[in-house]
Amino acid sequence: MPSVVRFGVSLEPDLLKRFDKIIKEKGYSNRSEAIRDLIRKALVEEEISQPEKKIVGVLSIVYDHDFSDITHRLLHIQHSQHSKVRSTMHIHLDEKNCLEILVVEGKASEIKSFADRIQSLKGVKYSKINLFVPP
Amino acid sequence: MPSVVRFGVSLEPDLLKRFDKIIKEKGYSNRSEAIRDLIRKALVEEEISQPEKKIVGVLSIVYDHDFSDITHRLLHIQHSQHSKVRSTMHIHLDEKNCLEILVVEGKASEIKSFADRIQSLKGVKYSKINLFVPP
Amino acid sequence: MPSVVRFGVSLEPDLLKRFDKIIKEKGYSNRSEAIRDLIRKALVEEEISQPEKKIVGVLSIVYDHDFSDITHRLLHIQHSQHSKVRSTMHIHLDEKNCLEILVVEGKASEIKSFADRIQSLKGVKYSKINLFVPP
Amino acid sequence: MPSVVRFGVSLEPDLLKRFDKIIKEKGYSNRSEAIRDLIRKALVEEEISQPEKKIVGVLSIVYDHDFSDITHRLLHIQHSQHSKVRSTMHIHLDEKNCLEILVVEGKASEIKSFADRIQSLKGVKYSKINLFVPP
Numbered sequence: 304m305p306s307v308v309r310f311g312v313s314l315e316p317d318l319l320k321r322f323d324k325i326i327k328e329k330g331y332s333n334r335s336e337a338i339r340d341l342i343r344k345a346l347v348e349e350e351i352s353q354p355e356k357k358i359v360g361v362l363s364i365v366y367d368h369d370f371s372d373i374t375h376r377l378l379h380i381q382h383s384q385h386s387k388v389r390s391t392m393h394i395h396l397d398e399k400n401c402l403e404i405l406v407v408e409g410k411a412s413e414i415k416s417f418a419d420r421i422q423s424l425k426g427v428k429y430s431k432i433n434l435f436v437p438p
Numbered sequence: 439m440p441s442v443v444r445f446g447v448s449l450e451p452d453l454l455k456r457f458d459k460i461i462k463e464k465g466y467s468n469r470s471e472a473i474r475d476l477i478r479k480a481l482v483e484e485e486i487s488q489p490e491k492k493i494v495g496v497l498s499i500v501y502d503h504d505f506s507d508i509t510h511r512l513l514h515i516q517h518s519q520h521s522k523v524r525s526t527m528h529i530h531l532d533e534k535n536c537l538e539i540l541v542v543e544g545k546a547s548e549i550k551s552f553a554d555r556i557q558s559l560k561g562v563k564y565s566k567i568n569l570f571v572p573p
Numbered sequence: 574m575p576s577v578v579r580f581g582v583s584l585e586p587d588l589l590k591r592f593d594k595i596i597k598e599k600g601y602s603n604r605s606e607a608i609r610d611l612i613r614k615a616l617v618e619e620e621i622s623q624p625e626k627k628i629v630g631v632l633s634i635v636y637d638h639d640f641s642d643i644t645h646r647l648l649h650i651q652h653s654q655h656s657k658v659r660s661t662m663h664i665h666l667d668e669k670n671c672l673e674i675l676v677v678e679g680k681a682s683e684i685k686s687f688a689d690r691i692q693s694l695k696g697v698k699y700s701k702i703n704l705f706v707p708p
Numbered sequence: 709m710p711s712v713v714r715f716g717v718s719l720e721p722d723l724l725k726r727f728d729k730i731i732k733e734k735g736y737s738n739r740s741e742a743i744r745d746l747i748r749k750a751l752v753e754e755e756i757s758q759p760e761k762k763i764v765g766v767l768s769i770v771y772d773h774d775f776s777d778i779t780h781r782l783l784h785i786q787h788s789q790h791s792k793v794r795s796t797m798h799i800h801l802d803e804k805n806c807l808e809i810l811v812v813e814g815k816a817s818e819i820k821s822f823a824d825r826i827q828s829l830k831g832v833k834y835s836k837i838n839l840f841v842p843p
Binding site for chain 1: 731733734735736737741742745748749752764766768770772794795797799801802804805807809811824825827828829830832833834836837838840842843
Binding site: 306307308309310311312313314315316318319321322325334335338339341342343345346349350 | 441442443444445446447448449450451453454456457460469470473474476477478480481484485573
């Protein structure tokens with residue numbers, strides 16, 4: 304368990320009451336833990352907007368594997384950028400549709416343009432990316 | 439100045455350092471103030487998703503005032519819901535385009551469907567809404 | 574009414590059916606109108622991320638007017654940047670709280686840092702900004 | 709390749725020009741493809757807000773595997789809800805930190821509360837979820 308620094312926060316009683324209610328519903332065991340999560344979330348939002356920042360992305364796409372040569376093109380793009388793709392997971396959603404999850408690493412600007420290229424492929428139905436700054 | 443409650447938060451030193459850097463850039467005078475804002479933001483996000491919650495919305499729309507009878511239809515919708523519209527502000531953006539801002543009050547579900555009706559009007563080019571829970 | 578260009582879009586029947594259902598619920602009179610709104614929204618999201626782009630922002634803040642010298646500081650910041658602030662609207666939400674709406678114009682990067690300064694003021698409880706690219 | 713329906717969309721020339729520029733940058737081969745993606749994205753946003761809708765979620769979390777009994781608690785929650793967890797992937801980000809990706813299926817309301825429980829676990833540093841409606 305890492306060493307921690309402790310500091311005080313002051314809050315209006317009504318605000319604190321509403322906050323305690325919501326974090327209890329979400330399952331937090333204490334305020335510190337909930338506030339740590341808010342801080343980490345705020346930091347990540349700020350830091351992933353820096354183009355040079357090294358980030359990790361979880362890119363999820365849904366596509367129809369029967370559609371033209373989509374599987375070939377997806378593999379081709381991934382191999383051409385293989386140093387960015389750390390791992391992939393594949394789920395057969397139903398007879399036609401695949402869910403593929405790519406864990407990618409690199410500069411924020413590169414990761415975003417890689418995600419754009421994948422999303423714009425004909426046959427890719429949805430695509431969403433979550434970005435993290437390695438802690 | 440309202441009375442406040444004070445409590446402690448513990449944080450990893452590295453996380454705290456990154457947080458201090460970002461809140462300084464944003465202009466916060468101290469951590470408490472920045473954390474209060476994070477908490478209020480989290481509360482509002484949670485509370486505006488409750489359909490019955492009484493909320494305040496700031497609806498901003500851009501439209502072309504020369505387009506057909508758009509000004510008439512906008513007024514008509516607003517008057518038919520006049521108890522929800524608290525005030526409006528109008529800006530002449532350029533020769534053709536208007537920015538109109540409507541402050542609306544009511545249940546979350548009603549405010550959202552009111553915003554949908556306005557957005558879907560032919561001639562309304564953009565529309566965005568910000569929702570608040572009255573403190 | 575401006576001249577328009579017409580082009581064809583092809584869509585899977587099931588997707589079209591779900592789309593038609595949703596745009597009807599939202600009140601759109603036809604698909605073109607709904608698709609135009611999706612396109613404008615996508616363009617704005619893309620364009621407001623360019624720091625040099627000239628944009629319009631609607632900044633809404635909630636604050637307690639009794640809190641210290643908050644009204645003075647808000648006026649001071651606004652006047653120091655008066656060329657950016659096109660107009661303001663003020664609503665007395667309740668005995669203590671004010672909703673103030675500022676229409677601001679300028680480069681995307683300047684508008685965002687102006688909004689950060691306002692949000693970080695002690696006494697400002699919430700703040701949200703909507704950004705538009707003048708059509 | 710599925711059968712498609714074709715219909716016309718009319719757009720202001722200037723809007724179309726800006727749209728063509730952006731979709732070219734993103735790598736789309738034609739407008740239909742880009743518009744299809746906008747429509748799918750709008751549908752998913754609408755549909756995942758229906759609590760009873762069956763959805764698929766990609767939940768990504770980052771945690772410190774040395775932190776107390778976090779690995780045990782993560783496994784315990786997942787097994788208690790094993791019918792919802794379709795598959796997981798695990799990445800060793802660095803000496804301390806793990807990235808774990810859970811593909812979950814179920815009703816929108818259940819998936820969201822499952823994600824809240826995971827996020828609120830002490831030791832989970834970040835968590836983000838992407839939601840899809842199976843096409």
